[in-house]
């Protein structure tokens with residue numbers, strides 16, 4: 107299945123009353139692992155590159171690797187940029203073939219946030235890419251800013267004036283690990299949903315790691331259709347790697363970094379699978395008619411790999427590299 111538009115995927119979520127996981131990556135081996143795990147449980151997913159890791163993973167490599175894995179997958183996949191740090195960065199992600207980008211102007215004044223987000227929407231829509239904005243600042247493990255939760259009336263104005271397709275809300279959610287039990291303001295979420303109802307805009311919840319299944323289900327019932335996950339996946343991957351090295355103290359094989367990476371990936375996909383079950387996206391791989399409106403190939407990225415020549419059994423170069431092992 108080729109990539110699908112993020113908004114088509116979210117429309118299916120809203121219709122089916124479930125949410126899709128938006129899973130952050132920080133390495134190029136992760137998109138394929140996440141997609142393969144999603145296939146096992148027949149769940150759609152959004153593979154996400156956060157803006158802060160661009161110095162490690164460039165957008166075009168990420169889009170190429172993820173699109174290739176999506177092409178071979180039996181579940182709907184979309185590619186998203188989370189927390190785009192500037193308009194210029196969002197534009198590069200759009201041109202690299204992402205199906206949605208987030209411009210994060212939440213630290214700016216209300217008017218500046220609207221102005222920049224509107225520009226991101228204009229550029230994104232020109233290229234068929236959905237755009238997410240954020241209103242109200244999220245907390246983090248280091249800063250408690252629960253006073254900056256999203257105001258429903260301002261959310262209505264923000265969505266109307268920017269034309270965003272997806273809105274990230276602050277309702278007590280936080281990036282990183284929570285300091286205690288998270289307290290989500292569901293009444294506020296319901297008010298935001300009502301306020302933006304006249305507009306074609308979907309709601310997303312950032313800071314998903316650490317929120318209970320019960321609270322996820324309540325949030326989904328109030329209209330959340332996309333949940334961002336990262337911290338808990340990394341934490342499980344790290345725990346796996348530490349345990350594996352403790353169990354293999356004398357390991358000196360040539361492939362030990364591959365084995366360690368495999369253990370990290372197992373942790374990532376274990377939490378991904380758990381999320382897909384909590385969000386009830388598992389088993390929702392049905393292709394709705396509007397999902398068939400697949401994203402066109404972005405020619406800027408060049409040919410798909412492996413090339414047709416490499417797939418030909420008579421291709422002379424086949425096996426040159428792998429035959430060495």
Ligand SMILES: [Zn+2]
Nearest residue numbers: 189312313334
């Ligand atoms: Zn976030």
